[in-house]
Amino acid sequence: MMVFLPLLTTTSPVVVSIFFGVYMSIAAFELTPTDDLFEALFTYKNYKAYNSRLEQLGFETFSTAKNMGLLVVLLSIITGLYLLLLFVMMLECCIDAEAIKSVSSYLKKKLFWDVTLGFFLDAYLEMTVCVFINLHLVSLLICFCSEANSLFFYSLRMMPPVKCLTST
Amino acid sequence: MFDKYLTYFLLVVSVSFPFITAIFLYVNRKRIGQDELFDQRYGVLYRGLETRKLTTCIAFTPFYTFKRLWFAFVVFYLNEHKYIMMIANVYCQILYMIYIGWSFPYFERKDNILNLINETALVDMLYLFFYFVNPATDER
Numbered sequence A: 001m002m003v004f005l006p007l008l009t010t011t012s013p014v015v016v017s018i019f020f021g022v023y024m025s026i027a028a029f030e031l032t033p034t035d036d037l038f039e040a041l042f043t044y045k046n047y048k049a050y051n052s053r054l055e056q057l058g059f060e061t062f063s064t065a066k067n068m069g070l071l072v073v074l075l076s077i078i079t080g081l082y083l084l085l086l087f088v089m090m091l092e093c094c095i096d097a098e099a100i101k102s103v104s105s106y107l108k109k110k111l112f113w114d115v116t117l118g119f120f121l122d123a124y125l126e127m128t129v130c131v132f133i134n135l136h137l138v139s140l141l142i143c144f145c146s147e148a149n150s151l152f153f154y155s156l157r158m159m160p161p162v163k164c165l166t167s168t
Numbered sequence B: 001m002f003d004k005y006l007t008y009f010l011l012v013v014s015v016s017f018p019f020i021t022a023i024f025l026y027v028n029r030k031r032i033g034q035d036e037l038f039d040q041r042y043g044v045l046y047r048g049l050e051t052r053k054l055t056t057c058i059a060f061t062p063f064y065t066f067k068r069l070w071f072a073f074v075v076f077y078l079n080e081h082k083y084i085m086m087i088a089n090v091y092c093q094i095l096y097m098i099y100i101g102w103s104f105p106y107f108e109r110k111d112n113i114l115n116l117i118n119e120t121a122l123v124d125m126l127y128l129f130f131y132f133v134n135p136a137t138d139e140r
Helices: A002-008 A014-028 A035-041 A053-058 A064-068 A070-094 A098-122 A124-148 A150-159 B002-027 B034-045 B053-079 B082-102 B109-132
Strands: none
Touching: A002 A014, A002 A053, A002 A124, A002 B053, A002 B082, A002 B109, A014 A053, A035 A053, A035 A064, A064 A070, A064 A124, A070 A098, A098 A124, A098 B034, A124 B002, A124 B053, B002 B034, B002 B053, B034 B053, B053 B082, B082 B109
């Protein structure tokens, strides 16, 4: 939690920001960069960071997946393991093999609920901060809509610019 | 699309986690430290805690997660009121420290002392960060 304290401030010395930025990468399990992976898998709108303070701390976009980085990969692995368990349990019904039974019992023991609860407990603050950053984008858009007084003006503003076909 | 569903899923998980944990542990309070299978499955919710102190055992994880939820909520939704945001965090942190000091939740004595030192350092740092809060230079 100490790593997230600079989120409270408006101004902090550059050295302090860099120091906390490095610590944040450790606290957020950023062992390997995952931005390229997410950009290759999904399409994202290019929203920039909410402010420079968040950017220095490693929350460079509004996207939850991009901000969470490796945690999303870990979450996907856990989901994949649940699917694997389902598959192994189906196999268990058809084939009576000792190896399948041992894999099934191991997965059941770990997934219900030791690994899952442990993941959510350890990544709780990082996860919550990323979710609130994304929700802040939603609230900003809603504010923008209310300022424009109608969804019609909002949709007009969000439309891509029309290219005029003019003869050169 | 993936991002949207992920956000809503994680929002539901993070907001409900402290409350569901509290209810779940309270309902199964008689099985804590008594039922081996239960400890194996849900022991991560009270790992290292003194299981003979049932109230502490039930309340620790919900408090621990709620403090973090409160921190994230305050940072993003009281952003306009910097001093209220800081004071809300300081009060929450001090209340948590009082709870830790009063209950000594961990089984090992050294864990309790380390936890107290950690929470004291957090309060100290929060007071130090008052220096960097300048409402006149808010970025948004």
